[in-house]
Amino acid sequence: MNNTTSPTVTSTAERPRAVLATVAVNHVTHDGFSESLPVLLPVWQVAFALSLTEAGLLNTAFVLAMALFQIPAGFLAERFGERIVMTAGTLVIGGAFVWLGNANGYLAIALALAVAGFGSATQHPLASALVARAFPMAGRRAALGIYNFSGDIGKVAFPVSLALLLTVGDWTRAVTVFGFVAIGVAIAMAILLAWTKAGGSHRNAEGKHAPPSGKGWGVTDRLGFSTLSTVFVIDTTVRSAFITLLPFLIVSKGIAVEEVGLFLSMLFIGGAVGKFACGILAERLGVVRTVLVTEVSTAVLIVATVFAPISASYVLFPLLGIALNGTSSALYGSVAEFTDPNRHARAFGLFYTLGIGIAAATPAIAGLAGDVMGLSTAIAISGALALVTLPLALMLRAPLAKASSLAMSVAAKTE
Numbered sequence: 001m002n003n004t005t006s007p008t009v010t011s012t013a014e015r016p017r018a019v020l021a022t023v024a025v026n027h028v029t030h031d032g033f034s035e036s037l038p039v040l041l042p043v044w045q046v047a048f049a050l051s052l053t054e055a056g057l058l059n060t061a062f063v064l065a066m067a068l069f070q071i072p073a074g075f076l077a078e079r080f081g082e083r084i085v086m087t088a089g090t091l092v093i094g095g096a097f098v099w100l101g102n103a104n105g106y107l108a109i110a111l112a113l114a115v116a117g118f119g120s121a122t123q124h125p126l127a128s129a130l131v132a133r134a135f136p137m138a139g140r141r142a143a144l145g146i147y148n149f150s151g152d153i154g155k156v157a158f159p160v161s162l163a164l165l166l167t168v169g170d171w172t173r174a175v176t177v178f179g180f181v182a183i184g185v186a187i188a189m190a191i192l193l194a195w196t197k198a199g200g201s202h203r204n205a206e207g208k209h210a211p212p213s214g215k216g217w218g219v220t221d222r223l224g225f226s227t228l229s230t231v232f233v234i235d236t237t238v239r240s241a242f243i244t245l246l247p248f249l250i251v252s253k254g255i256a257v258e259e260v261g262l263f264l265s266m267l268f269i270g271g272a273v274g275k276f277a278c279g280i281l282a283e284r285l286g287v288v289r290t291v292l293v294t295e296v297s298t299a300v301l302i303v304a305t306v307f308a309p310i311s312a313s314y315v316l317f318p319l320l321g322i323a324l325n326g327t328s329s330a331l332y333g334s335v336a337e338f339t340d341p342n343r344h345a346r347a348f349g350l351f352y353t354l355g356i357g358i359a360a361a362t363p364a365i366a367g368l369a370g371d372v373m374g375l376s377t378a379i380a381i382s383g384a385l386a387l388v389t390l391p392l393a394l395m396l397r398a399p400l401a402k403a404s405s406l407a408m409s410v411a412a413k414t415e
Helices: 016-048 052-080 082-100 106-120 123-134 137-168 171-196 222-252 257-285 287-307 310-338 341-358 362-373 375-395 397-414
Strands: none
Touching: 016 052, 016 082, 016 106, 016 123, 016 137, 016 171, 016 222, 016 257, 052 082, 052 106, 052 123, 052 222, 052 341, 052 362, 082 106, 082 123, 082 171, 123 137, 123 310, 123 341, 137 171, 137 257, 137 310, 222 257, 222 287, 222 310, 222 341, 222 362, 222 375, 222 397, 257 287, 257 310, 287 310, 287 375, 287 397, 310 341, 310 397, 362 375, 375 397
16 A cells, blocks of 8 residues: 655636635625624614623624634635635625624624624635735735735725615614625635635645645744734734724714714725735835834824814824734735745634734723723723834844745745
């Protein structure tokens, strides 16, 4: 009996741009759903007489479930392929939002959001792995940057759409519509990824299922990966805390609950610009300098938002969105530089789980801080936390230089 194993053959996309476009639309949907939750929190607070802590726990239910399932999603993708797992995940989040539209109490809403979080867990790590695999090293950072930017289209479009739906009907109808949109996206994604032959299961030369080659989590530079992940943890925590509390700050300044989504859209529009602009900035200034600029700007602008009148939001919110979301464009593109290409799915899953998992409790903690210390103080503290990333960003210089040198060496050998 021959015990030798054939090299793993990963499903290769025939149309990389079509793969990128398909997962980008899925990203629009998932991020649009997650960023619609802050719009719903004040609505639920009024409808069910919730404290800030209880409202924050609803967001935590979604984020925690998403964090817990990202690594298992990576393992499932290695067995069944990204295509099946991502399609199933989008179907789940769609079904959960339809269920949410029929929820009639606090516990039912929390359970529906937890199920939606499990479905959403499939999106970031698996789509990132597909994009990283579909594009060669030279175009990978740009492709991942476009994919990252696409999520912010959803962050703008869905909260605005939700705000408009709330002006003509109640929240139950609005989230039900969202649920059916996700189900449609899932069906279209399954068809398109099959057409591009992307995201199929891993098979050996004989056509039999085989796990991808490589060891462990696929991390090739522990210092670089761990430092990058730590910056991501803090950056995600700051963003999550601020966005959880911001709707309540807007309402406290005299804006009607139904109009909160329109104000948040200004922040998300700035975020979309930030994802795009900071990707270009990272290419010119480097990852480290870009992170330093965005994090300092985030801290200053968050504090300014607390004390400025609501009329200043038209200027502050877009600028803050650029800084608040811009860091991630620099971070995401660097994950692949510290990981084995054959283990991208689980490596991205680990990266997102470390960041989002540790930050999952942030909405509830932010709500508790708002109840205990006051809204303005809690928001100002979240801004100050962004400054903790500065020394960590400086620690990334050596690992990034090493990865760049290694990539150039490999490219030279293949020419």
